[in-house]
Amino acid sequence: MRLRILGCSGGIGGANHTTAFLLNESVLIDAGTGLQALSLQEMLDIDHVFLTHAHFDHIACLPMLIDSVIGLRRYRPLYLHASTETLAILREHVFNWRIWPDFSLLPDESIAFLRYCPHEVGETREAAACRITALPARHTVPAVGFCLDSGNSSLVYSGDTVGCADFWDAVNAIGGLSTLIIETAFPDSEQGLAHASKHLCPATLQRELAHLERSAQILITHLKPADSDLIMQEIAAAGLPVRRLLAGETIEF
Template structure:
């Protein structure tokens, strides 16, 4: 099983792309601007999108994805999200005002888009790949994901701030090999991180004290203009682990 990072930035500009990851060839984890770098052929074979939450940097390419390849496919694109996120997407995106409601196009019985409910702790199996939503603590309802190949697991925190329930769930994953965790702001912006329910390096250090396992740790969602500063602060604050910066184009095999 391979997970390719299409985007992992907290913003855009130059080569920066917002959060999206391609699992093998047919499953997206979030649908930020990184999806736009895929070819039409690559987009056409994506059957499932697992959405952590409704913020634009994680769903920006979703409306354009279904519009671009929906009529080239023989089955609906399935969006897996919590009830709360599905309600937000229906009300604010696929509402005929911002974008057409592709759950009705071309007909109600043969739509280009379909929603599937997910919930924390309830595993979805797709072709032997097990994807389990994990708790997160953000300003909108949000989850992270455990992706389990059977041999090893990767955890993606999604957007979150301090969240004991996340680490309780993570510590139960005996085959955890990789952890991708957000750190959106530098320490100088800790107050903003707290208000917007993100992490900064000092908060990340506090959270990692709760981790009882020893996976490889990668930091994602760094803000443009603060990348080097934030990673320097991560190296200064975190003890017992050596987090690395997640890179666009990076591939995890597990």
């Protein structure tokens, strides 16, 4: 399996683009501004989108993706996998005819461009020959992480979360874990903001990683652009065996 990192920043500006990962050409994990790195043909090849949650930095390019590929160039639907709560938020606040058309009804409901697929914590779906399981997460809105299982090894992506016991229980039960992608959005000087917005900072990352019972490559994502270097310096000072996830890299597992 190949996971291409299109965007992994906690914000935009310059080379910074928000979260979007491409799995084996046809599966998108989150749909932030990193999605614009793809060509039109690459976007046409996407059949499934899995969302961790409905915050704008993780869905910003989803409406434009659908708009760009519908019509004469594409006849098969796009399948959107997310929790029932996340799908409800998208229906009410995005695909509502006021912000963007409701593509689950176009051209009509029987042959709609967009298909909603509820995907709850603990449930596993197969897409592009990969088993994708929704993992528990704790954020300011309903959220999940994902375990991607290639059959040879597994990669876990935390999504946006402050961590929780259920998340670590699920991660520690995964056989063949090779990679953990986990967020750290703020420096320690903004720990109060991190706590209020339910994100990690280096100090809380250190406490959370103490729950990891398996050996794995640990990659840090979702750093706020203005503080990204400082965050990584604080993580290094804590002696944590991690590195920064980079846009443009491809992870094989």
